Amino acid sequence: MAAKKPTDSRGAARSALSERTDAQTRKGIVELGARVVRQSLAETDPFVDVPLRSLSNTSFNARKRLLEMGDSTQRRNLFNTAQARKFMQTVLLSKGCKDLIEAGKTLSLRGMYYMSLHTIPGTREKTFEGQEESDGILEDIEVALEALRENLHLFAKKRGTMVGPITVRDNGDEIDCRRMGTGGYAIPSICEPGVVEFGKCDAKFVLHVEKDTVWSRFNEDRFWEKHNCILTEGSGQPPRGVRRLLWRLHHELKLPIYCLLDCDPWGHYIFSVIKQGSINLAFESSRLAIPDAKFLGIRAEDYERCELTDDVKIELNDRDIERAKQIAGYPWFVDKKPWQKEIQRMLRNGFKMEVESLITKDISYVTEEYVPARLKARDWLE
Amino acid sequence: MPTLVSSKDADVSDAKATAGKQPESRKPRGSTAEEMASGQREIAVSEFFAKNRHLLGFDNPRKALLTTVKEAVDNSLDACEEAGILPEITVEIGQKSETRFRVTIRDNGPGIVRRQIEHVFGRLLYGSKFHRLKMSRGQQGIGISAAGMYGLMTTGQPVVIVSKTGKQQPAHEVILKMDTSKNRADIVKETEHAEMDELFPQGHGTQVTIELEARYQKGRQSVDEYLEQTAIANPHACFAFIAPDATRLEFQRSVKELPPEAKEIKPHPRGIELGTLIQMIERTECRAIGSFLQEEFCRVSPSVTRAICDHAKVKNTTTIGRIGHAEAEAIFKAIQVVKIMAPPTDCLVPMGTKALLSGLLRGVRAEFFSASMRPADVYRGNPFQIEVGLAYGGELPKEEPARILRFANRVPLLYQQSACCSWKSVIDTNWRAYGLSQSRDSAPEGGLVVMIHMVSAWVPFTSESKEAIADYDEIRKEMKLALQEAGRKLGIYLKRRARMRHETDRRDIFERYIGEISKACEGITGTPAKKVFDALTRLAKTKTEQADQDLDDEGNVVEKKLEQDDNVVILAERIGAAEQAEAPTDLIPEVRPTKVSRPAAAKPKTPKRSTPPAAPAQTPTVPAPFRVKERKAPEGGLFEEGK
Structure with missing residues (x-):
């Protein structure tokens, strides 16, 4: 089962592809740097154009059912007090990425942050005040160069787990996801073809749950075995790796995706991101968003339908209410009556519920009764 | 000796009247005029007070x-x-x-x-x-x-x-x-x-x-x-x-000359009330009304005398003894109508802006001082003159409302501030026009000391304890004009200071990042960092020089005016002293060695005091550093750059 392919062949398979993209990315960086140099030597105000990653520059493509990024760009000038620091960081991180590509190595986002972190000579100011600052700039570079994070030889912290009747080849190593014990297969940050390849798959669908704790419940009850499905988890808002993997399972293996998330604005937003894409990463929607994903629960009506006790109620606070109204107003929700009803019902309830609330009925209620019943009744939100 | 006469009861007649009407069994209440007379006597002023x-x-x-x-x-x-x-x-x-x-x-x-x-x-x-x-x-x-x-x-x-x-x-x-x-x-x-x-x-x-x-x-x-x-x-x-x-x-003394002696003047006819006029007529040694007017008052020439007398329909040769109440009143009315020159003002000895500034410098630890003095004016026939001084910034507390120092003939007035004409003139002035914040009906805020000095042969106090200056329109108007003149200079200074700060910050920011950018560019393209660095530094200079240029063109005119103004003193080493007391932000380097990346324009933000930190303003046991007309801070304060 877990037979390994010879190392050289997997190296060769990847290298041709990656060499091509590497050269392309490197070229983009050099062009960016050369432009700055050219502008400097000509003594004109140097700038970098970065596509805007904001709600205002994001639009919902109703036909493709995804979020897309618009054409607005933000010009980042050196000689503007508000932008000078970001300009410097952009150039600094571009150089870091070029060094990485040339060395043929990859780094985590945090590693990249440390690589470019130092105190500016003669001052007490650091190049970055924290990893968030560098992460934001790196996303800018991705967009500006039209290169993906993996093209820049960067990856994020691993998050998310998978188990189910499927065999994957990760960097050449064959992994049987049916035999992953209690821990499951840790979904890597980069799930591109060439790095992760799918082998034999018997699954009929994918069940994505919000968190690790719920995932463990399903795994222990061998839900995936009984129902012949792949079971994934994204530790809250799923990272790009998990979303990319779900996208590929859906598009390449034609598996429907069902999501089991909390009944709160946060859970609804996670679903929205999986289904339509996020504002921040709108430029990658076409390779991340799954417009056909389905929302299985928890539903606002479950409090009565499942006869839950008052103990599971968590009161909605002002921010939740505001957020819920905001979500209800998203163009991809606004025309969907069932969703409007769902959000209204939650607001009327005045409380939210976590998936774990079903455990108050019975330890295995969620795996043995709730999800099978929903699937059988084809009771979900699109 | 002036005396006050009183009877114990003011309603003497009432008492008498009621006594007559009520022949009750009670002993009649009133006393007779004779009896009451025994109780009426002179009260010494000292007793009264x-x-x-x-x-x-x-x-x-x-x-x-x-x-x-x-x-x-x-x-x-x-x-x-x-x-x-x-x-x-x-x-x-x-x-x-x-x-x-x-x-x-x-x-x-x-x-x-x-x-x-x-x-x-x-x-x-x-x-x-x-x-x-x-x-x-x-x-x-x-x-x-x-x-x-x-x-x-x-x-x-x-x-x-x-x-x-x-x-x-x-x-x-x-x-x-x-x-x-x-x-x-x-x-x-x-x-x-x-x-x-x-x-x-x-x-x-x-x-x-x-x-x-x-x-x-x-x-x-x-x-x-x-x-x-x-x-x-x-x-x-x-x-x-x-x-x-x-x-x-x-x-300690900060000026070595005595102020010139004030001249004594005669009263101006316009400043006299009818009763006083009658009293003067009774007491004068002059024999004719014409000579009386000329002798006892200032600014009454023969022609003015004629005009007054004509208007009052008396001959100017009329003997003084024949001037009765009616004539006196006619003369009094004539005085109000006839054109008379304003009183001479050499009876006034203002401090002068120079002494005023040195006085403020001695007592207030501010960074900016301006003074202004109005020409003499007259209220009710009394000549007076207003001078003001402003002190701003430095070690003055930033959050408190302005402190107002009121003076009359060099005497500080400490009580009844809100009843004083000078207080009202400060409130009336629109300080927002000079870059200060001010709420409605209150003094401006933030590190300001306002000094107002009125000199006059007769300062109109609101009471004998001499605590507040009465609110005459003429006085208030002069005070406001003086405050506006000094305020305008403060406004120019504040605007300039804000602009210099802004430009300094701007250049600081650019210069800080240029080194990083040129090094990174070398890493990406291979172009020598030095080349890019030099180009960017030149660029930064031109970018901010444009602002410097503004200073030189429009700004420099202003600057020269301020710096050459005898009525302005700027102590560069105290600039922003109140802010320095707070912890410096991270953006401000503690020590900034002269590095390649920091060209000649190195400007330490923390003031290096050459003078020992002097005692707080309240207890200047040592005379505060005294520097009139020192225009440049010795070690490169804000105002050296941009030149």
């Missing part, structure tokens, strides 16, 4: 102490200046018991001749200043005797005076006890000393000691504040103050 001491500023123990010191110091300064002596005044307050203090004020003035001592210190309304129109601190001749009287009343202790009029003269020590019913003083003891060099090293001077019920407290409206402000308004005087806790405070 003894009962109404709040009118003179002795309302409470704390204020009594201040008023005592103030009256004595005012007298000393007046005497010294009149005698042409640079004043040196020592104030000592000793505490006898919890509420009893002994106040001693000593000056180096001309001294008082022996026979006048009991009059000057023992009688109310006795003095040289009331009957003349000449600018001086004292006016009525009430103050010091009232202080002595208050002391006697509260402690039973007499006033002790030591005075010496010259080197060869003996010093007289006189102990005086005031008799309030007679407005006279009795001499308790009298001693003659041959020499008293320990008290009067210059051979002349006066010392007065009064024991009184009082309370000593520092802070607002205290003796300390009074002396501090007096020192500001009298930079030619030096003061020493020994407080009850034996701490010694000294204010």
